[in-house]
Amino acid sequence: MGKRVLLIQGHPDQAPGHLCRSLEEAYARGVREGGHALRRIDVGALDFPLLRSQHDWEHGALPAGLQQAQDDILWSQHIVFFFPLWLGDMPAILKGFLEQVARPGFAFSAEGKNPFARKGLKGRSGRLVVTMGMPAIVYRVYFRAHSVKSLRRNVLGFVGIAPVGDTLIGMTGNLKPRVAARWLDRMQALGRGAV
Numbered sequence: 001m002g003k004r005v006l007l008i009q010g011h012p013d014q015a016p017g018h019l020c021r022s023l024e025e026a027y028a029r030g031v032r033e034g035g036h037a038l039r040r041i042d043v044g045a046l047d048f049p050l051l052r053s054q055h056d057w058e059h060g061a062l063p064a065g066l067q068q069a070q071d072d073i074l075w076s077q078h079i080v081f082f083f084p085l086w087l088g089d090m091p092a093i094l095k096g097f098l099e100q101v102a103r104p105g106f107a108f109s110a111e112g113k114n115p116f117a118r119k120g121l122k123g124r125s126g127r128l129v130v131t132m133g134m135p136a137i138v139y140r141v142y143f144r145a146h147s148v149k150s151l152r153r154n155v156l157g158f159v160g161i162a163p164v165g166d167t168l169i170g171m172t173g174n175l176k177p178r179v180a181a182r183w184l185d186r187m188q189a190l191g192r193g194a195v
Contacts, residue, residue: 001035002034002035002036002037002194003036003037003077003078003194004036004037004039004075004076004077004078005031005036005037005038005039005076005077005078005079005080005191005194006038006039006040006041006072006073006075006076006078006079006080007024007027007028007031007038007039007040007041007079007080007082008040008041008043008079008080008081008082008094008097009021009024009040009041009042009043009044009082009083010043010044010081010082010083010090010091010093010094010097011044011082011083011084011091012043012044012091012093012094013044014042014044014045018084019131019169019172019175019180019183020082020083020084020129020131021082022180022184023082023129023131023169023183023184023187024040024080024082024129024187026184026185026187026188026191027080027082027129027187027188027190027191028040028191029188029191030187030188030189030190030191030192030193031191031192031194032191033188033191033192034191034192034193034194036191036194039072039075039076041069041072043093043094043097044093046065046066046069046097047063047065048063048065048066048096048097048100049063050096050099051096051099051100057099057103057104058103058104062100062101062103062106063100066097066100066101069097069101070101070106073101073121076124077123077124077125078124078125078126078127078194078195079124079125079126079127079161080126080127080128080129081094081126081127081128081129081151082129083128083129083130083131084130084131084132084172085130085131085132085133085139085147088143088146088147089147090147090151098155102155102159105120106120107119107120107121107158107159108120108158108159108160116158119158119159119160120159120160121159121160121161122160122161123160124160124161125161125162125163125164125165125195126152126156126161126162126163126164126165127164127165127166127167127190127195128148128151128152128164128165128166128167129166129167129169129187130148130166130167130168130169131169131170131172132168132169132170132171132172133170133171133172133173134170134171135170135171136168136169136170136171137170138170139168139170140168145166145168148166148168152164152166165195167186167187167190169183
């Protein structure tokens with residue numbers, strides 16, 4: 001029996017032709033070939049407000065359009081995020097999505113006096129697929145992949161999603177077709193193995 005795999009597309013632009021969308025599609029093909037169950041969320045197609053206060057985050061109602069996203073996250077065993085690196089981090093809409101869905105009582109909850117004791121999404125693994133204009137090695141070595149490490153530790157690890165692998169794809173504005181094809185093949189293979 002395969003895994004329950006959730007793909008979260010974090011590219012805000014709905015126009016076709018973005019590498020992030022092609023990578024997601026290749027991963028999805030692999031998931032189906034591997035006999036895994038598949039669900040998908042396209043964050044850029046969702047309509048939700050940004051959180052503006054701690055009170056809203058802790059006590060406000062989850063926007064109706066995000067209830068299915070929370071249901072899909074609970075259903076999943078492996079979550080893969082696809083997004084471009086914008087100004088050194090994930091696009092704002094993906095951050096806003098994570099702030100909305102990873103609320104107290106869902107993603108974590110209190111135990112005794114510790115308000116963050118129970119990690120509500122434990123038992124799930126993840127992968128971050130990040131595209132960027134700079135060489136991936138420069139981002140990894142010089143910039144120390146700071147935003148990917150932060151997302152892995154401060155968001156996903158905080159709510160119990162581990163282990164989390166990453167695939168960093170650089171120089172996306174200049175990818176030769178044969179190089180792009182290799183990345184798509186790699187995504188498809190990762191999807192088959194659901195890793």
